Amino acid sequence: MSERDGDGADAERDRAATVDAIVDVVADSAEDIRSGLVGRRGKAGRENPSGEVQAEADVYADDLLEERLSAIDGVAEYASEERADVIDCGGSAADPDAVAVAVDPLDGSSNLEPNNTMGTVFAVYDEPLPAPGTSIVVSGWVLYGPITTMALARDGTVTKYELSGDEPTVVEEDVTIPDDPLVYGFGGRVPDWPDDFADFARAVESDPSHKLRYGGAMIGDVNQVLTYGGIFAYPALDGSPRGKLRLQFEGNPIGHLVETAGGRSSDGSRSLLSVEPNELHDRVPLHVGTAELIDRLEATLE
Ligand SMILES: O=P(O)(O)OC[C@H]1O[C@](O)(COP(=O)(O)O)[C@@H](O)[C@@H]1O
Ligand SMILES: [Mg+2]
Ligand SMILES: [Mg+2]
Incomplete structure (x- = not known):
């Protein structure tokens, strides 16, 4: 002690x-x-x-x-x-x-x-x-x-x-993520998206109430999702099945904050907070946002 x-x-x-x-x-x-x-x-x-x-x-x-x-x-x-x-x-x-x-x-x-x-x-x-x-x-x-x-x-x-x-x-105070999604931003090159994620992205894009927001800095994009409701993802990619972003430094903190605000986080099948790390610099497919959209994402990726 x-x-x-x-x-x-x-x-x-x-x-x-x-x-x-x-x-x-x-x-x-x-x-x-x-x-x-x-x-x-x-x-x-x-x-x-x-x-x-x-x-x-x-x-x-x-x-x-x-x-x-x-x-x-x-x-x-x-x-x-x-x-x-x-x-x-x-x-x-x-x-x-x-x-x-x-x-x-x-x-x-x-x-x-x-x-x-x-x-x-x-x-x-x-x-x-x-x-x-x-x-x-x-x-x-x-x-x-x-x-x-x-x-x-x-x-x-x-x-x-x-x-x-x-x-x-x-x-x-008591910030909560809006239930009605407005903005979405998806990282990675579109040709590198796996087919199931591309299907999900097309469905989100085709909803007339959704607007694209992608600035190339996760924090800027996620802060818009926290403000307006919606989804940010840097998904698994063909050739990079763990995506780009890091679990300890990006996925966990973002997942914890968005979940505390009443939203959801996912690696594609479960909360980012449930992902067991192997190494300090592990990457993780990252999806965060309004709960209903993350539910739909997980259903599409199943
Ligand atoms: O350039 P890309 O592939 O769109 O990647 C952008 C993503 O990479 C990042 O810049 C990675 O973060 P770092 O700048 O901390 O390495 C995210 O903020 C952003 O969402
Ligand atoms: Mg950095
Ligand atoms: Mg970063």
């Missing part, structure tokens, strides 16, 4: 304080990440563990978050899409008063060059990484749009904030 442990109630309190500190650091770092994009829109000249060429801003945001998050008392592990291994920050995420943090420091970094939307995604797990989404304590994302905003899922409820001043400003 670490010195921080004490009895169960103390451990709970310590963990809650750690989670508060993590959320504060992510919110406080948003402006530094945003301003740090200037002058870092080029390539860093090396690949991340998923084999993608890193942008200078990917490395910058990862280094900044690693330094700040790993310094928090009670953070036992830091892991990110941009580094191969989990960073051991001291203690164990299996302890009742400690957690692990997993981060996609800059989501949609291919949008740096054309200056379009990007985000930061994070999840706090109460188990050592890689861990299933059922062990997430808090999930959230920062969206660098015209305004910097944050969505946070904690204690069974989703809250949206603006991050413009010294303190985050609550703009919406």
